[in-house]
Amino acid sequence: MSDQVKYLLSEEQMPKSWYNIAADLPVPLPPPLHPGTGQPIGPDDLAPIFPMEVIRQEVSTERRIDIPKEVRDIFRQWRPSPLYRARRLEKALGTPARIYYKYEGVSPAGSHKPNTSIPQAFYNKAEGVRRLTTETGAGQWGSSLAFAGALFGLEVEVFMVRVSYDQKPYRRALMEAYGARCVASPSPETESGRAILASNPDSTGSLGIAISEAVERAVQSPDTKYALGSVLNHVLLHQTILGEEAMLQLEMAGDYPDVIVGCTGGGSNFGGIAFPFLGEKLRGGRDVEIIAVEPAACPTLTKGVYAYDFGDTGHLTPLVKMHTLGSTFVPPGFHSGGLRYHGMAPLVSHIQELGLISSRAYKQLETFEAGVLFGRAEGILPAPEANHAVKGAIDVALECKRDGRARTILFNLCGHGHFDMQAYIDFAAGKLKDIDYSQADLERALAGLPKVAA
Numbered sequence: 331m332s333d334q335v336k337y338l339l340s341e342e343q344m345p346k347s348w349y350n351i352a353a354d355l356p357v358p359l360p361p362p363l364h365p366g367t368g369q370p371i372g373p374d375d376l377a378p379i380f381p382m383e384v385i386r387q388e389v390s391t392e393r394r395i396d397i398p399k400e401v402r403d404i405f406r407q408w409r410p411s412p413l414y415r416a417r418r419l420e421k422a423l424g425t426p427a428r429i430y431y432k433y434e435g436v437s438p439a440g441s442h443k444p445n446t447s448i449p450q451a452f453y454n455k456a457e458g459v460r461r462l463t464t465e466t467g468a469g470q471w472g473s474s475l476a477f478a479g480a481l482f483g484l485e486v487e488v489f490m491v492r493v494s495y496d497q498k499p500y501r502r503a504l505m506e507a508y509g510a511r512c513v514a515s516p517s518p519e520t521e522s523g524r525a526i527l528a529s530n531p532d533s534t535g536s537l538g539i540a541i542s543e544a545v546e547r548a549v550q551s552p553d554t555k556y557a558l559g560s561v562l563n564h565v566l567l568h569q570t571i572l573g574e575e576a577m578l579q580l581e582m583a584g585d586y587p588d589v590i591v592g593c594t595g596g597g598s599n600f601g602g603i604a605f606p607f608l609g610e611k612l613r614g615g616r617d618v619e620i621i622a623v624e625p626a627a628c629p630t631l632t633k634g635v636y637a638y639d640f641g642d643t644g645h646l647t648p649l650v651k652m653h654t655l656g657s658t659f660v661p662p663g664f665h666s667g668g669l670r671y672h673g674m675a676p677l678v679s680h681i682q683e684l685g686l687i688s689s690r691a692y693k694q695l696e697t698f699e700a701g702v703l704f705g706r707a708e709g710i711l712p713a714p715e716a717n718h719a720v721k722g723a724i725d726v727a728l729e730c731k732r733d734g735r736a737r738t739i740l741f742n743l744c745g746h747g748h749f750d751m752q753a754y755i756d757f758a759a760g761k762l763k764d765i766d767y768s769q770a771d772l773e774r775a776l777a778g779l780p781k782v783a784a
């Protein structure tokens with residue numbers, strides 16, 4: 331038996347198209363609605379914020395969508411990313427399971443986010459846009475868009491969630507080094523930000539608030555558009571390059587996943603790794619169990635309701651049907667800033683409703699314990715968000731040990747934690763806590779869900 335550890339594809343083997351799961355869904359995705367009319371929105375409603383090609387992809391049901399050559403040429407710098415067999419982790423756990431992880435920390439920004447920032451910047455540039463605005467949690471997405479902006483000569487303005495802005499100054503410095511402007515959110519620079527600050531001057535911010543600020547800014551200028559780092563169909567589409575590559579790499583290993591695990595903030599790295607395999611299953615191919623892992627302090631899939639809601643706190647976006655904690659819900663300030671979102675991708679929510687995936691929630695401390703265990707075995711210290719996937723994969727591997735089952739586990743290690751070391755310092759010093767959300771805040775946010783005719 332081979333003891334190979336890494337499975338590498340050549341640049342020529344990089345996938346030339348993305349996989350669109352909308353083509354294979356047994357039940358179509360509920361459409362986004364206009365908050366004023368309650369009717370499905372059309373491309374013109376989205377035109378002030380997104381370029382036309384992105385809108386086309388958002389509503390497409392074609393199974394495959396070509397990745398432009400210019401985008402693939404940039405991806406060559408770090409893609410195809412490696413797939414590792416976690417042999418030392420398997421040994422440390424004493425599990426009969428085979429654990430593989432796709433590693434996205436090799437991208438210049440350190441995560442999977444450039445898989446969508448590069449194509450989004452490309453399409454905006456092609457349609458004459460001069461400036462992009464966006465939100466960011468921990469700063470992974472903001473730095474990925476800043477990197478893409480530098481490559482395509484686009485100005486980038488990033489609204490960074492206040493708590494992360496203070497926790498992760500080096501992410502902010504990276505965005506600025508790439509040439510972006512980074513503003514702490516809520517900020518006094520937008521109406522949405524000023525409204526939040528007026529009611530709570532010490533607001534720690536949230537992704538929902540930062541999205542409102544970025545969208546508000548984009549609609550004010552004709553040469554400015556908004557780019558989203560997760561949640562929407564086109565973002566999950568761009569991330570499927572992950573699963574497409576992993577499929578080829580597992581073929582090299584002569585293996586196929588029984589279980590796929592991914593962490594979910596807005597659902598993009600999870601959808602990216604899982605959808606190509608799920609598509610295979612939906613077309614009558616091999617079965618696979620798919621597990622989404624989220625923070626217990628922002629438990630969208632495990633505790634949220636499946637309903638139409640706004641994507642942002644200031645109610646500037648269309649209504650989408652998703653698992654939500656309510657658009658005004660502000661999660662506590664735990665370290666996985668990228669997972670502090672009140673909603674979930676409509677596609678991920680829909681497939682959970684269809685029973686095609688399950689979800690689990692973990693507390694902060696147990697995910698850091700898993701991340702440190704992983705780091706000591708495999709040498710890579712994961713981003714706090716990725717620690718959720720690591721914890722999920724370890725738990726499945728331990729279930730395999732208990733049951734004596736040699737299952738194949740694939741998980742996405744979506745980013746490294748080199749800009750998150752303060753969190754690891756706090757963890758080592760015993761200062762990191764399991765922060766809970768307030769039940770009263772959650773109930774208030776859910777009571778404010780928009781009323782939409784069934």
Ligand SMILES: Cc1ncc(COP(=O)(O)O)c(C=O)c1O
Nearest residue numbers: 470560595596597598599668745
């Ligand atoms: C490293 C990392 N992982 C995961 C996420 C969560 O996003 P998504 O669920 O879209 O992959 C983020 C978001 O910023 C992130 O930075």
